[in-house]
Structures are given as structure tokens and as C-alpha cells.
Amino acid sequence: xxxxxxxxxxxxxxxxxxxxxxxxxxxxxxxxxxxxxxxxxxxxxxxxxxxxxxxxxxxxxxxxxxxxxxxxxxxxxxxxxxxxxxxxxxxxxxxxxxxxxxxxxxxxxxxxxxxxxxxxxxxxxxxxxxxxxxxxxxxxxxxxxxxxxxxxxxxxxxxxxxxxxxxxxxxxxxxxxxxxxxxxxx
Numbered sequence: 009x010x011x012x013x014x015x016x017x018x019x020x021x022x023x024x025x026x027x028x029x030x031x032x033x034x035x036x037x038x039x040x041x042x043x044x045x046x047x048x049x050x051x052x053x054x055x056x057x058x059x060x061x062x063x064x065x066x067x068x069x070x071x072x073x074x075x076x077x078x079x080x081x082x083x084x085x086x087x088x089x090x091x092x093x094x095x096x097x098x099x100x101x102x103x104x105x106x107x108x109x110x111x112x113x114x115x116x117x118x119x120x121x122x123x124x125x126x127x128x129x130x131x132x133x134x135x136x137x138x139x140x141x142x143x144x145x146x147x148x149x150x151x152x153x154x155x156x157x158x159x160x161x162x163x164x165x166x167x168x169x170x171x172x173x174x175x176x177x178x179x180x181x182x183x184x185x186x187x188x189x190x191x192x193x194x
Contacts, residue, residue, distance in 0.1 A: 064088070067087070068085055068087055068088075069084065069085055069087050069088035069091055070082055070083065070084055070085065070088050071083055071085055090163070096159075097133070097159075097160065097163055100133075100137070100156060100159065100160070101137065101156075102137050102138065102149070102151060102153045102156050103151075104151050105151065108150050108151070108190050108191070110176055111150075111152075111174050111175065111176055112148055112149075112150060112174070112175050112176075112178050112181065112184070113148070113149045113150070113151065113152055113153050113154070113172065113173075113174055114142070114146060114147070114148050114172070114173040114174070114175065115134065115139065115146070115147045115148075115149070115153070115157050115170060115171075115172060115173075116145065116146050116147075116170070116171045116172075116173060117130070117145050117166070117169050117170045117171070118145060118169055119145075119166050119169045119170075120169070123164075123165075123166055123169075126164035126165065126166045127166065129164055130160055130161065130164055130166060130170075131147075133160050134147050134157070134160075137149075137153065137156060139153065140184070140187060140188070148184065149188075150184070150185075150188050150190055152174075154172050157170065157172070158170075
């Protein structure tokens with residue numbers, strides 16, 4: 009339940025774009041004891057909002073910032089931005105065009121053993137996205153997937169170990185075409 013509430017809270021406040029800083033605050037004021045606020049998030053009761061708000065603040069995912077005019081704004085920290093991106097990871101998909109252009113998109117990686125957890129998460133996500141394991145660290149897909157794979161790699165901090173190859177020619181690609189349900193000839 010905490011995951012759902014935290015996600016709903018962050019998405020209600022910052023949307024799916026971690027660079028947006030818009031908070032639906034009904035009232036906010038500053039006193040000697042700290043900052044007082046009123047926030048309304050559809051689907052959450054005030055107690056859930058309060059608990060989530062302070063848990064996120066304690067975890068240093070959000071913070072208050074006062075601008076030159078004395079207005080207090082809620083901002084996402086770098087850790088908070090990363091948290092929102094992980095929520096976006098859950099809904100990530102690769103858009104497939106109506107017609108295949110005949111190119112194979114190959115993802116090759118050599119992620120060190122000390123980043124095994126990240127490597128496993130990456131391969132799980134590539135499998136979920138529909139990529140096909142060609143060899144243990146070589147995956148293939150018939151459509152452009154560079155942006156999506158780079159996004160996943162950035163979340164797991166393994167981008168420098170991943171390489172993309174695009175090719176029109178592939179030996180025995182008839183097996184791959186069959187696997188992906190593509191026409192036998194292009």
C-alpha cells in the first residue's frame with residue numbers, strides 16, 4: 009500500500025515529468041516551528057498525505073525552497089527525480105510502427121559482476137519489453153528501442169556498459185522474422 013500511496017502522491021504533485029515543480033497547495037506558511045501546508049491529492053485522505061509527505065521529506069526525496077519573492081515551493085531532490093523515473097519504468101513500452109523498415113536493433117552489453125543486480129534487472133526489463141535474447145548479453149529487436157533501453161540503463165546506472173547496433177543484414181534472419189511475426193521477405 010505504501011508504494012501505491014507514494015507513487016500517487018509524487019505523480020499528483022510532479023506528474024510524470026521530474027523536472028516539473030507544481031504542487032497543488034491550498035495554503036502554505038512559514039513559522040518558527042517550520043513550514044505549514046495544506047495539500048489535496050485525489051484519492052488520498054489527509055492522514056495518508058501527511059504521512060507520505062513527511063516520509064518523503066525524511067528520505068530526502070522532496071524539500072522546501074524559498075524563492076527571492078519569499079514564496080515557498082516544494083522541489084524534488086535528485087533522489088526524488090530518480091524515484092519518479094522508476095515509477096515511469098513500470099509503464100514503459102516500446103512503440104512499434106505499422107511497418108517494419110527491415111533493420112535489426114541489437115543491444116550488446118558487458119556489465120561487471122559487481123553490478124549483477126542491475127544487469128539482472130536490465131535483462132528482465134528487456135525481456136518484458138519484447139526483446140529476444142540472441143546470446144547471454146546480446147539482445148535483438150526489429151524496431152528502434154534505443155531511447156527505451158537508454159532510459160532503463162540510466163535508472164540502473166549501467167549506461168556506459170551498453171552499446172546499440174543497427175543492421176539491415178543478418179544471417180538466418182528468417183528465424184527472427186518468424187519469432188517476431190514479421191513478413192518473410194522485405
